[in-house]
Amino acid sequence: MELLDFPVLHAHFPLNTRQCAISTQTSNMKFEEMGLSDPLLSAIESAGYENPTPIQAEAIPHLLMGRDIIGIAQTGTGKTASFTLPMIEILSTGRARARMPRSLILEPTRELAAQVAENFEVYGKNHKLSMALLIGGVSFSDQEDKLDRGVDVLIATPGRLLDHFERGKVLLADIRVLVVDEADRMLDMGFIPDVERIIKLLPQIRQTAMFSATMPSEIKRLTDAYMMNPRTVQVDAQASAAQTVTQGLLRVSGGFKEKRAALRKLIRDSGVRNAIVFCNRKRDVATLEKSLRTHGFNAAGLHGDMHQSARMETLAKFRDGEIELLVASDVAARGLDIPNMSHVFNFDVPMHAEDYIHRIGRTGRAGKEGHAYTLATRDDVKFLGGVERLLGKPIPPISASGIPSAGETSADNRPAADQPDDQEQPKSQSVKGSETAEEKSEAPRRRRRSRRKAAPDAQSQGEDVPQEASEQLDAGDSPEASESPEASKSSEVSEPQEAREPRNARAPRKSREPRKAREPREVRQPVRSDTSRDAPARAPRIRDDDHDDASGPAFGNDETPAFLLR
Ligand code: AMP
Numbered sequence: 001m002e003l004l005d006f007p008v009l010h011a012h013f014p015l016n017t018r019q020c021a022i023s024t025q026t027s028n029m030k031f032e033e034m035g036l037s038d039p040l041l042s043a044i045e046s047a048g049y050e051n052p053t054p055i056q057a058e059a060i061p062h063l064l065m066g067r068d069i070i071g072i073a074q075t076g077t078g079k080t081a082s083f084t085l086p087m088i089e090i091l092s093t094g095r096a097r098a099r100m101p102r103s104l105i106l107e108p109t110r111e112l113a114a115q116v117a118e119n120f121e122v123y124g125k126n127h128k129l130s131m132a133l134l135i136g137g138v139s140f141s142d143q144e145d146k147l148d149r150g151v152d153v154l155i156a157t158p159g160r161l162l163d164h165f166e167r168g169k170v171l172l173a174d175i176r177v178l179v180v181d182e183a184d185r186m187l188d189m190g191f192i193p194d195v196e197r198i199i200k201l202l203p204q205i206r207q208t209a210m211f212s213a214t215m216p217s218e219i220k221r222l223t224d225a226y227m228m229n230p231r232t233v234q235v236d237a238q239a240s241a242a243q244t245v246t247q248g249l250l251r252v253s254g255g256f257k258e259k260r261a262a263l264r265k266l267i268r269d270s271g272v273r274n275a276i277v278f279c280n281r282k283r284d285v286a287t288l289e290k291s292l293r294t295h296g297f298n299a300a301g302l303h304g305d306m307h308q309s310a311r312m313e314t315l316a317k318f319r320d321g322e323i324e325l326l327v328a329s330d331v332a333a334r335g336l337d338i339p340n341m342s343h344v345f346n347f348d349v350p351m352h353a354e355d356y357i358h359r360i361g362r363t364g365r366a367g368k369e370g371h372a373y374t375l376a377t378r379d380d381v382k383f384l385g386g387v388e389r390l391l392g393k394p395i396p397p398i399s400a401s402g403i404p405s406a407g408e409t410s411a412d413n414r415p416a417a418d419q420p421d422d423q424e425q426p427k428s429q430s431v432k433g434s435e436t437a438e439e440k441s442e443a444p445r446r447r448r449r450s451r452r453k454a455a456p457d458a459q460s461q462g463e464d465v466p467q468e469a470s471e472q473l474d475a476g477d478s479p480e481a482s483e484s485p486e487a488s489k490s491s492e493v494s495e496p497q498e499a500r501e502p503r504n505a506r507a508p509r510k511s512r513e514p515r516k517a518r519e520p521r522e523v524r525q526p527v528r529s530d531t532s533r534d535a536p537a538r539a540p541r542i543r544d545d546d547h548d549d550a551s552g553p554a555f556g557n558d559e560t561p562a563f564l565l566r
Contacts, residue, residue, distance in 0.1 A: 029057040035064050036089060039126035044085070047122050053078030058233040060086050063209060068230040070223055071211040075182075076361060077235050080119045083179045083209050088124045090177060090207075091152045096130060099147050100174035101154035104202070106161070106195060108185045110135040110308055111315070113155050116181070120153060129153055134160045134170075137308025144169045158186070158194035165201065172201045183212035183219045192218060199226050245364035248373045248398035249384075256284070259375050260291050263347060266373055267297065267325070274318070275343035277327045278359050280351055288347060289327040299325035302333060330355050338362060346374035353386035373398065 031044050031052055052060065055073045062069055063086035073079045087103055096102050107113035117133045124131070132146040134156035140163075147154075147170050154161075154170070164170045178199070180186070186195055199222075208227050212219050223230055252262045263277065277292075279285045282303035289301035300314045300323045317323045319338065326333075330350065344363045350356050356374075364370025374395060376384055388394050 034060050036060070036085060037092070039092075040085060040088060040123065043123050043125050044081075046125070049081075053082075055079050055233060055235050056082040056085070059083065059209070062231045062233070063087075063207070064089060066207055068207060068227045069209040070215075070227070070230045070232040071209065071235075072213070072215060072232065073211060073235040074213045074358075079181075079211055079235075080116055081123060083181075083211070084116065084119050084123050087153065087177055087179070088120070088127055088129060091129055092127055096150035096152045097174065098150050099169065100171050101132070101147070101151045102174055103153050103177040103179075104161075104172070104175045104198075105153065105155045105179040105181060106158055106186070106198065107155065108157065108182050108189050108191060110137060110157060111311065112182065113157055114312070117155050120155070124153075131155065134164055135308070136160050140164070140167075140169075158191045158198060161198060162194055165198075172198070173203055175202045176206055178202060178206055178208045180208070180210045180222075183210050183222070184214050184216060187216060187218055192222070196222065196226075245360050245370045245372050247360065247395050248371070249395035250373060250375050250398050252375055252377050255377060255379070256287075259347065259377055260288060262375055263288075263345060264292070264295055264297070266345065266375075267343075270343060270371060270373070272324070273342035274321065274324050275326070275341055275345055276333060276338070276359070276362055277325055277345040277347050278333070278350070279327060279329055280348040282329045284347070285327050285329050292325060292327065297325055298323055299327055302326055302328040304329065330359070333362075340370075342371065344370070344372040346372070349374055349376050349380035349383040349387060351383050353383075353390040356387045357390065 029052055031041055031049070034052070034057075036044070055071060055077045056079075059069050059071055059079075059082040063083065069083075071079055071082065073082075083105070087105075091102055094102065105113075105116055107116060113133055113135045117131060120129075120131050129152040130146070130150065131153040132143060132151040132155070134143050134154065136157065136159065143164065147164070156164075161170070165172065180195060180199075183195075186192055208230070210219070210223055210227065210230075215223075250262060250266065252259050267275070277288065277299075279288060282305060285301045285303040286305075289299050292299035300317065302311060302314055306314070314323065314326070315338070318326045326338075327347075330352075341363045344360050346356070346359060350359065360370075360372035363372055384395075
């Protein structure tokens with residue numbers, strides 16, 4: 001098929017101004033003009049949406065017509081509704097048979113899968129569609145019961161879906177609609193082989209929608225191989241920050257300890273209502289969270305080592321305002337639809353410049369005022385250049401009273417490794433001094449306490465404590481422990497490889513693999529996608545472990561979100 005037959009549709013609006021984009025830059029099309037039925041229109045109205053976002057305006061009509069779609073869009077653009085609304089419409093006639101779901105949505109993380117399930121609840125409230133969520137950390141038997149009753153919409157992470165498939169609990173031969181969401185993130189997390197394996201288990205006659213923020217060659221290969229004449233809908237990624245976000249850069253002399261003191265000062269001085277504090281390393285998430293709590297802040301952490309139930313509980317509390325400060329890693333927080341926040345703090349300058357835009361886009365939404373403050377020591381400077389290049393301007397320097405700035409000489413702008421020894425910045429006495437004696441003396445106690453608390457806990461539940469987690473308990477719980485260059489180096493090196501389910505849990509898969517799955521699939525007529533944005537290969541991200549952990553504990557009844565119980 002000629003490329004010209006399928007032009008890229010451009011829907012221009014800045015991806016990072018999430019709510020702004022949604023509230024102010026909607027398309028001219030109305031929901032009523034899209035061919036959606038009355039029950040769906042009424043659900044959309046109840047959700048409070050007045051107009052479709054650009055991705056919705058472009059994708060929904062094509063999906064309703066049965067076309068394959070490549071959506072180049074980030075979270076925050078309204079992309080979830082762009083595929084869930086037409087899916088509900090398409091599935092509104094017909095019934096699911098036992099163990100044979102009629103549609104499948106693949107998500108890279110449990111949280112995103114759960115979030116999509118919540119969206120289905122909202123948009124599908126006037127339909128009687130059944131839905132199952134197959135994610136790690138939820139008991140197999142509950143999921144199997146649901147599958148046995150027949151589900152219209154199956155939302156899954158790839159690993160858990162394959163586990164069910166290999167147990168013979170789910171058959172994929174009835175899937176009419178497939179959505180692969182956040183495909184580039186699947187790639188980052190090493191899930192593409194699983195995704196490809198799943199696609200090969202599906203009927204060839206189906207509708208496929210693939211969403212990705214970028215289109216690396218590996219994803220393009222997938223779209224070429226497994227999609228039929230896809231229509232590409234692109235929401236331009238524009239590297240600008242929301243006008244409503246006040247940005248500031250606080251340079252801090254010293255290391256982790258000084259940064260923590262500076263952060264506390266900033267939080268106290270800036271009238272924070274609720275905020276996310278982003279860390280580059282999940283080891284630091286745990287340490288910082290504890291430190292903040294020690295100093296009386298209402299803080300909780302969100303990182304990949306936490307059990308699923310704890311992650312969901314923390315998020316729910318943050319959403320409800322019970323927790324004011326959420327200390328999080330990028331991977332744990334990415335894509336989550338967290339309500340408007342007064343502040344975002346970058347405890348570290350993000351290693352990937354685009355993460356800066358994602359992070360600060362969490363505040364200043366819907367035209368409201370937001371604040372995004374970034375702390376930078378000399379270790380962070382090497383990442384600052386990339387961020388400022390992406391922004392096209394420097395982040396305005398700020399100072400927190402009482403916190404000596406590392407200055408802004410050109411020498412300071414060089415990475416620590418480049419700094420000649422004789423230009424070593426003197427460590428700030430006042431900031432060092434603000435690490436209270438209480439915190440110092442508390443640290444060993446806390447370390448012992450958290451060891452006592454965490455270790456028996458894990459053992460009593462008969463779980464495999466991931467090596468990374470146990471390392472963290474040994475080395476990272478005390479703020480002081482991660483002060484040393486070695487500690488911070490080792491945390492960088494030991495930042496987890498995407499810890500998939502323990503291999504032994506997956507071992508049987510190969511031997512039980514149904515013969516059919518191995519047979520080479522009669523490849524659909526490969527069609528060149530009309531994607532024009534073939535992004536350059538990205539540096540591999542350090543993986544957090546939003547992995548599908550089959551060995552994780554099941555949700556307790558009390559903790560199970562309502563939508564999982566339906
Ligand atoms: P998503 O990109 O799917 O994660 O959506 C981001 C946020 O936009 C979610 O909070 C949605 O509820 C919201 N949203 C989606 N579509 C619309 C719309 N047409 N108008 C207003 N808000 C929307």
